[in-house]
Amino acid sequence: MRMVDIIAKKRDGHELTTEEIQFAIQGYTNGTVPDYQMSAFAMAVFFRDMTDRERADLTMAMVHSGDTIDLSAVEGIKVDKHSTGGVGDTTTLVLGPLVAALGVPVAKMSGRGLGHTGGTIDKLEAVPGFHVELENEEFIRLVNENKIAVIGQSGNLTPADKKLYALRDVTATVNSIPLIASSIMSKKIAAGADAIVLDVKTGAGAFMKTAEEARNLAEAMVRIGNNVGRKTMAVISDMSQPLGLAIGNALEVKEAIDTLQGKGPKDLEDLCLTLGSQMVYLAGKASSLEAARAKLLEVMQNGKALEAFKTFLLAQGGDTSVVDDPSKLPQATYVVDLPAQADGYVAEIVADEIGTAAMLLGAGRATKESEIDLAVGLMLCKKVGDQVRRGEPLVTIHANSRDIEEVKQKIYNSITISAQPVEAPVLIHDTVTR
Numbered sequence: 001m002r003m004v005d006i007i008a009k010k011r012d013g014h015e016l017t018t019e020e021i022q023f024a025i026q027g028y029t030n031g032t033v034p035d036y037q038m039s040a041f042a043m044a045v046f047f048r049d050m051t052d053r054e055r056a057d058l059t060m061a062m063v064h065s066g067d068t069i070d071l072s073a074v075e076g077i078k079v080d081k082h083s084t085g086g087v088g089d090t091t092t093l094v095l096g097p098l099v100a101a102l103g104v105p106v107a108k109m110s111g112r113g114l115g116h117t118g119g120t121i122d123k124l125e126a127v128p129g130f131h132v133e134l135e136n137e138e139f140i141r142l143v144n145e146n147k148i149a150v151i152g153q154s155g156n157l158t159p160a161d162k163k164l165y166a167l168r169d170v171t172a173t174v175n176s177i178p179l180i181a182s183s184i185m186s187k188k189i190a191a192g193a194d195a196i197v198l199d200v201k202t203g204a205g206a207f208m209k210t211a212e213e214a215r216n217l218a219e220a221m222v223r224i225g226n227n228v229g230r231k232t233m234a235v236i237s238d239m240s241q242p243l244g245l246a247i248g249n250a251l252e253v254k255e256a257i258d259t260l261q262g263k264g265p266k267d268l269e270d271l272c273l274t275l276g277s278q279m280v281y282l283a284g285k286a287s288s289l290e291a292a293r294a295k296l297l298e299v300m301q302n303g304k305a306l307e308a309f310k311t312f313l314l315a316q317g318g319d320t321s322v323v324d325d326p327s328k329l330p331q332a333t334y335v336v337d338l339p340a341q342a343d344g345y346v347a348e349i350v351a352d353e354i355g356t357a358a359m360l361l362g363a364g365r366a367t368k369e370s371e372i373d374l375a376v377g378l379m380l381c382k383k384v385g386d387q388v389r390r391g392e393p394l395v396t397i398h399a400n401s402r403d404i405e406e407v408k409q410k411i412y413n414s415i416t417i418s419a420q421p422v423e424a425p426v427l428i429h430d431t432v433t434r
């Protein structure tokens with residue numbers, strides 16, 4: 001087999017065989033297929049697309065390019081959730097304990113990474129003492145006992161995807177449905193998921209700018225998952241403005257604590273209930289999505305969801321007294337209200353711009369070497385559609401430096417106030433089941 005023939009076949013719009021796809025991915029992983037051939041291949045896929053069968057084969061070829069996590073010692077159906085980007089997205093922190101409280105095993109492998117705020121592990125480290133340095137046996141034992149544990153990323157998962165994603169980034173081939181869908185799904189499957197729930201974001205803060213594009217990606221991923229034997233569902237949700245009110249690490253932990261008790265922002269709660277219902281249903285713990293939602297509401301109200309969060313934190317060294325007294329979480333020195341400059345209605349809060357403002361405060365990493373400040377971030381006081389009076393706080397800034405002029409300007413630039421009433425955006429555009 002020769003890579004040049006595979007490229008030509010795809011260039012001419014033909015369907016590749018399983019063996020041809022495996023040849024390309026294995027060769028690229030071990031270096032016998034060079035970057036220039038893989039670039040041409042990615043561009044051919046970009047223009048010619050892939051059939052469902054090719055997409056499933058590409059996904060599994062990437063899964064098998066490196067290590068896979070064996071969660072067979074964890075009892076029950078392991079459901080993983082993935083969100084495609086977003087700003088101040090607190091759903092992971094809420095969903096873990098929420099579904100664990102219903103007996104759904106959450107065996108989460110998480111990373112730190114770059115972004116507006118930290119990754120899930122960074123956020124959890126706002127809880128004093130909490131750590132993710134667990135031996136594998138300990139990790140499995142905790143998931144079986146408590147139904148939830150989080151461990152740091154280890155091993156060599158989907159090296160083909162790492163290499164290919166970096167190559168796509170510099171060859172204008174990121175924005176291709178078969179390539180994005182196989183990239184995301186390969187990582188979830190390699191991490192041991194039996195079933196997968198996807199939260200595909202749409203809007204200014206998201207990868208997919210329109211609901212239409214997001215639906216195409218969601219459907220592609222749901223088909224891949226089901227075609228390779230992982231029950232998969234998706235939600236298409238709005239990220240034109242940030243989800244919830246908190247953007248920052250300790251601030252999001254506090255927001256998660258509130259939401260686990262049904263006292264969080266309504267949009268965050270609603271999305272967590274929708275995604276959580278799919279997780280509970282796919283794990284076989286409820287007979288319908290509606291029944292799953294009712295059970296989730298029950299554990300929010302009877303304290304079991306919060307209890308699951310405490311048990312989880314305690315098992316990994318965390319000081320659970322922060323749950324009852326969130327003022328024990330890291331606090332910023334300066335807490336400054338940013339006043340509205342006009343009367344009117346909030347028409348726009350550009351999610352990625354606000355996220356960048358939080359990052360400038362130190363809430364996220366601009367480069368791999370940056371240190372995160374867990375205490376800093378932003379609390380939105382208004383969301384799109386809310387009425388606002390001149391001088392009323394729009395956003396509360398939590399900073400550890402007095403020098404926040406640039407941040408203030410960035411926030412003002414990202415929020416538009418209109419004289420006319422504005423409708424709040426729809427949060428959940430759609431759900432995709434098989």
Ligand code: URA
Binds near residue numbers: 179181207
């Ligand atoms: N996120 C991924 O993990 N892969 C892509 O290709 C795009 C977004």
Ligand code: CA
Binds near residue numbers: 087088245246255
């Ligand atoms: Ca949030």
